[in-house]
Amino acid sequence: MALLSIRNLSVEFATAAGPFRAVDGVDLTVDQGDVLAIVGESGSGKSVSMLAMMGLLPWTATITADEMSFDGRDIRRLSARERRKVIGRDMAMIFQEPMSSLNPCFTVGFQIKEALRQHLNLDRAQRHARAIELMDLVGIPAPEKRLSAFPHQLSGGMSQRVMIAMALACKPRLLIADEPTTALDVTIQAQILDLLSDLQKETGMALILITHDMGVVAETAQRVQVQYAGQKVEEQPVEGLFATPHHPYTAALLAALPERATTRRLPTIPGVVPGQYDRPAGCLFAPRCAKATEICHSTRAPVQGAELGLARCHHPVTQPEEATQ
Amino acid sequence: MTAPVIIAENLARHYVVGGGLFSKPQVVKALSEASFSIEPGKTLAVVGESGCGKSTLARLVTLIEEPTAGTLRIDGKAATPDTWASLRASVQIVFQDPYGSLNLRHRIGAILEEPLRINRPQMPAAERQAKAREMMALVGLRPEHYDRFPHMFSGGQRQRIAIARALMLEPKLLVLDEPVSALDLSIQSQVLNLLMDLQERLDLAYLFISHDLSVVRHMADEVIVMYLGRPVEYGTRDQVFEAPRHPYTKALLSATPTTEPHLRRERIKLEGELPSPLNVPEGCPFAPRCWKAQDLCRQTRPELGDGAHPAACHFPEGH
Secondary structure, X not given: OOOEEEEEEEEEEEEOOEEEEEEEEEEEEEOOOOEEEEEOOOOOOHHHHHHHHHOOOOOOEEEEOOEEEEOOEEHHHOOHHHHHHHEXXXXXXEOOOHHHHOOOOOOHHHHHHHHHHHHOOOOHHHHHHHHHHHHHHOOOOOHHHHOOOOHHHOOHHHHHHHHHHHHHOOOOXXXXXXXXXXXXXXXXXXXXXXXXXXXXXXXXXXXEEEEOOHHHHHHHOOEEEEEEOOEEEEEEEHHHHHHOOOOHHHHHHHHOXXXXXXXXXXXXXXXXXXOOOOOOOOOOOHHHOOOOOHHHHHOOOOEOOHHXXXXXXXXXXXXXXXXXX | OXXXXXXXXXXXXXXXXXXXXXXXXXXXXXXXXXXXEEOOOOEEEEEOOOOOOHXXXXXXXXXXXXXXXXXXXXXXXXXXXXXXXXXXXXXXXXXXXXOOOOOOOOOHHHHHHHHHHHHOOOOOHHHHHHHHHHHHHHOOOOHHHXXXXXXXXXXXXXXXXXXXXXXXXXXXXXXXEOOOOOOXXXXXXXXXXXXXXXXXXXXXXXXXXXXXXXXXXXXXXXXXXXEOOEEEEEEEHHHHHHOOOOHHHHHHHHHOOOOOHHHOOOOOOOOOOOOOHHHOOXXXXXXXXXXXXXXXXHHOOOOOOOOOOOEOOOOOOOO
16 A cells, blocks of 8 residues: 555645635655655745645645545544644655754754654653764764754755754654755755665654755655646656656656756746636647647647556657657 | 856855844855856856855845955946946846745846846837837736736746846846756746847847756756855866866765666765855865865965866866
């Protein structure tokens, strides 16, 4: 049985101008030991779907799903109190901005131990020992001394390591990393990505990596799920996705990468992601798609079979050559 | 060979910080010994991590700040504070964040005409408007956008507006400070293509500041790699990307993720992080993180030197 299974998740926000659908019928399955990347541009709903599952969305959000289960338990039916017992222990999350995710008023030691105090029956000395062990695990030098440091005394890379230590405090079975390296420099990004991969292999936990960086996806993920305007448009193992993308959006996105370009002028995707007011009736990508036909503009796209990467498209790309054009 | 638009020699900028009631002032050497030149129609890229002095360099080149030491010649004339006013039109800048760099209360037309209103006050209003409309067409904005406000535009279009505004005074050099890093991938390529089109059409020189090496590789003719306020390697794009000489350049290239999953490789792992610019180590600033560092590196700082492909390293790769 899958560790995390979500079917037909939708999230709607009540805005002053009417409801806005940020996530639209997303499916997601993660098994123990999986590394799944969710990739998409801003506004594709990749963070919102995870926040919905963690119960971290504000009251303006309406969450509906056919299934949302973690480790066999239905998350939808959990009370807030019960949910808090799961979150932070069995599933944990790392956020994009390490500097602003830590509480500036407390030492990092206190913040790491807080998770231990909430979820595990450890005494003070054991918590202290475990905190040092965690700081060591994430590669923070001189952990005993750093435990009494305040967040402003740490660099961005170190803060992100503290966030990771905190997330790992109770040995979660699922770790969700939301753009964990976007705010960091490349050499520090490489360190953090290596750290996450190593920890994932050591502990066998499942890892969901939310990112917009195709390079990060290619280097860390096993399986990739591409989102566009709140919908999942494709899902494939990482090699397959980069070799033969099946959805025209994925194909165009990959072709637009400067390092894959064959000509000086880069291939572009015309137009912009649809917003709240200009959501197309048919396929959401149709207005920007080079392959769009009559049917794409009028009818919502069906989801293709697994052999076509579950592409949500009327005319999926099947040939690698076709994809690069 | 055409005359370079800009020649910088040994540019430096130091800031004095602190110096409160009980603390001594300290000097941050944000930039030291930066020398380069850019010809019309060429792109010089500056790469490096945060705190390496990229943005300080941009501020010096755009004449926002005065260099502490070194000389800057723009368009054949020495840039000193008394000639700044006459040279500012030749150098314009596009900032990273298109949301923060446009005045939300001004219409696009007013934003584009403002540089003319300030620098060419005698120009008639009708001519200003004609110029603004012409520029909008050039960067791919539609005529009806003239009367709209910035909030009605997406990030990519705002960056087009910022580029149009920078071009209003017909500059020779455009400083691009991370022009695409705030944009989504599908929009990034549109803006990069626009920049390439404009460069060809107007023979512009670009100083392209970026931390994204794949973008730099696509855009640049020449590359400067900076570390802690100093250039550590300077060469043509192919020299720097194909045969990097400085270990830091090698590490930077190796740390950049590639989009070929089957090429996952062992990365060069840099230990530690960038030292504080207040407390730059003796000797080579990169030595504490370098895997090749020897005693010599910790004692004397290597000079960048001359030549076709200089690298500030005692033990450069290759050659």
